[in-house]
Amino acid sequence: PSGLDVMAALGSPAAMQGLEETGATDYFNYPEQMEQLQAAVKSQDEVGWLETANSSWLYTFLPQLDDKTTPYPDYMRTSAWKWKDLNSALGSWAELKHDTVLYSKMPEMAGGGGPPSSGPAPGFVEPNPLVFYRLAYLAHAISDGLTERGMVGDSSYDQINLSKLLNDMQNLGDHFQKLGDIAVKELGGIPLVEDDYTLIQSPIGALEERVLRSQFFSRHDTGDQQSMPPVPVIAAAAGAEEQILQ
Template sequence: PSDRVDESAPKEYLKAVVEALPEAIEALREDLDTEPESAWFSSIGAAWMHLLGTLASDYGKGYPLYMQSPLFAAKQLEAQLGSYTELRHDTILYEKPNYAELGDGWNEEPPNPLPMGLIEPNLPFWGELLRVVDYIADGFEENYLFERDLEEYGALTMFRDTVERCGQLAAKQLQGKKLTEEEYEFIRLFDLDYMAAAADGYGGIPPVDVYRSALVVDIQTVNLDPMAISAPAILYQAVSEPSVMLALVGNENTPRVLIGMAFDHREFTGPHGRRLTDSMWKKRVYDRYDEYFDIKEGEHAPLPEKNFWYDGLRP
């Protein structure tokens, strides 16, 4: 490893790792298959890892074409690693959605057609996420934790209702059934802001930094070169700003382009010694913006190069 603040793993090392992966993955799969169901629900972390496994599926006929693309598997891998990074960082998993203004009702022009969104129809994911939420709720109740979150309009209760409905709509889409206007409105106004609780509790205003999802975590001290005993490196996992994902869908005989958010995952090494912190990483990710969130002029430090398995996902 060099003295750079960050660098991708050497390509020769990655090539050797990739060649050894199939055998290693099969051995790991055999070990995991012997684990009882209860082991996956022995902690929130284990349950979340089990949930991420539902993203590694084959999507054949009947699914949207973009989900049948080989590149979708790379996108799912990035989602798995991005969520794993957040899990290791021990953060709440959430996203800050964008939504349109409702308007003041004074525009006499005919209203625009109702946007037709999509719930990604991964039924195993929605079913498993519902199980994880129930597992968390049971833990809260048994240990008398966050009791307000379990009330009718508490954050976890609302989130459970949202997850359950997403699963129902996903199933309806896979069955080729039309969604109602109210169901499309549910998708359009999808909101998880209530999951970002302010430090001063309900009713407070979360600080702006809460909505900046970039974070970094060091997961291991490694030696990529067996001969470099005196030069250990720190292996980092990080997520940057979410990427914008465009997908072409055509359910209900209505071809259209949809916009969603996707993880931007990075894996890199840094020299042993001073460790990279969240504040340092966020400054690097968001330093290109001014106080009005416009991109500043001038050069900015590039982020670590993405791993080759994400090739093709971005221009």
């Protein structure tokens, strides 16, 4: 299966269109098999989706791939936005299948001086609150689940600083929750306040970097951090007869 197959099964009209235009749906029994997969996705209840971290991650794609109607703004109902949503979901799915952070370390630099800071600039959050709320649930569930299983404080996990990792994961979940609240305001036409703009401008990228690494991979020596080349994401999508589709 390709990434488009996965997204079509999850209900993306854009993915299905792409498959039809490239002739992928001409395979024997393809339409029937796809209909069965789509039916299985639609019949899955929320409890089933939230059973594992992997399926919870897939669950965040559903509101992103759905056709948008009221109260979403007009630009989110265009065909261009459907392709944008599909591209975003495919990127996240690739990360789910394979963590680039396992094999690379981002360039780093020391802090320096600069001009006086000004107030937060106007910002924008994609007004799709369900995506943010489901990401918040996933981050909190991972942290709470490992804590409830007694892994925090276990000496065998001291080397990866699990306590700090889980604390960062909780903070990431809180951040997603607040972004979801901002998205609700945008859909309702409620003006954003300065605190909202400050949150939008806050470095969630750096927060994600700490969550994913959090000294987890500090033992890997990656050499010159200032000249590391970009690392593409390679996702092992499926396998058959000792062959792997990437």
